[in-house]
Amino acid sequence: MPSNELRTYRAPGRVNIIGEHIDYLGGTVLPFACDLELEVTTLPTDGPVEFGPAGAQPFAEGVAAALLEAGHEVLRRRGEVSSTIPTGAGLSSSAALSAALALALTDGERPEPALLQRAEFLATGVPSGVMDQTAVVKGRAGQALLLDCATGAISYVPVPDEIAFVVIDTGTRRDLADGRYAQRRAEVEAGEERRMRHASTEQRRVYEAADALRACDVAALGALLYGTHVSLRDDFEVSSEALDHAVETAMSTDGCHGARLVGAGFAGCVLAVAEAGAESRLLDRFETAWRVRAVDGAGPA
Ligand code: GLA
Numbered sequence: 001m002p003s004n005e006l007r008t009y010r011a012p013g014r015v016n017i018i019g020e021h022i023d024y025l026g027g028t029v030l031p032f033a034c035d036l037e038l039e040v041t042t043l044p045t046d047g048p049v050e051f052g053p054a055g056a057q058p059f060a061e062g063v064a065a066a067l068l069e070a071g072h073e074v075l076r077r078r079g080e081v082s083s084t085i086p087t088g089a090g091l092s093s094s095a096a097l098s099a100a101l102a103l104a105l106t107d108g109e110r111p112e113p114a115l116l117q118r119a120e121f122l123a124t125g126v127p128s129g130v131m132d133q134t135a136v137v138k139g140r141a142g143q144a145l146l147l148d149c150a151t152g153a154i155s156y157v158p159v160p161d162e163i164a165f166v167v168i169d170t171g172t173r174r175d176l177a178d179g180r181y182a183q184r185r186a187e188v189e190a191g192e193e194r195r196m197r198h199a200s201t202e203q204r205r206v207y208e209a210a211d212a213l214r215a216c217d218v219a220a221l222g223a224l225l226y227g228t229h230v231s232l233r234d235d236f237e238v239s240s241e242a243l244d245h246a247v248e249t250a251m252s253t254d255g256c257h258g259a260r261l262v263g264a265g266f267a268g269c270v271l272a273v274a275e276a277g278a279e280s281r282l283l284d285r286f287e288t289a290w291r292v293r294a295v296d297g298a299g300p301a
Contacts, residue, residue, distance in 0.1 A: 023128075067115065090261065099297075113133035
């Protein structure tokens, strides 16, 4: 029975520990759902499906269309979104938005990651992989997901309290719809050598990073993160001056063992890994930075 009452749904952003630009190749990646979050408050309406602020509406339409395509009923709902996830910054604000809207338009049915991926494609035209949507829906508190993007199989890996993840926002923004993401994807799928070199070295780093996380080896994990940054910078060519600068500044901070750009790249955030206790030194050095923790996936608020 659809509810007539005000309902609120939440969806987390995602931090990808490692495994960048390999989800759409069927690779295995290691993200977690993080405690930068978004909320949708929703009510029934007799009018059209309508969500504010303005940027949310294309996603509401994309989600509604993807739900209908998959044979779901779409409830007439309107509502408002509020968020602490910076947009266009590598933390999957659009996957979080799609997930929360799907919950709002179905009165809380947990959406399939592939449906959200389709919704995002309809809303933005970006041919993303399925990593972000899976992390946002299937995340678990205190755990990262070792996710096989070819099969959707997940094994959860605990994130030890001794390891602190810090997200640093450079304040620069990309627009995923600007075509560079799709271009990189096309280049690696066409077998361009440097792009492929990133993909194959990155896959190896993911497995090593999962082992380092299980062993609580922050130094090994940090070295792998920095390896990913170098590979994304030099082989995949998705870094920027601001991202490189933030990575080097983070790495020169006592107790920080590694850093890299996070998400698609070109702009946005850097992820740094530090011994727990040392994160305050990182937080002090940057104007906008957060210690992030792994939380549960999207659901009722
Ligand atoms: C974006 C996409 C993901 C993934 C990353 C890069 O976040 O939405 O599917 O490809 O970029 O790893």
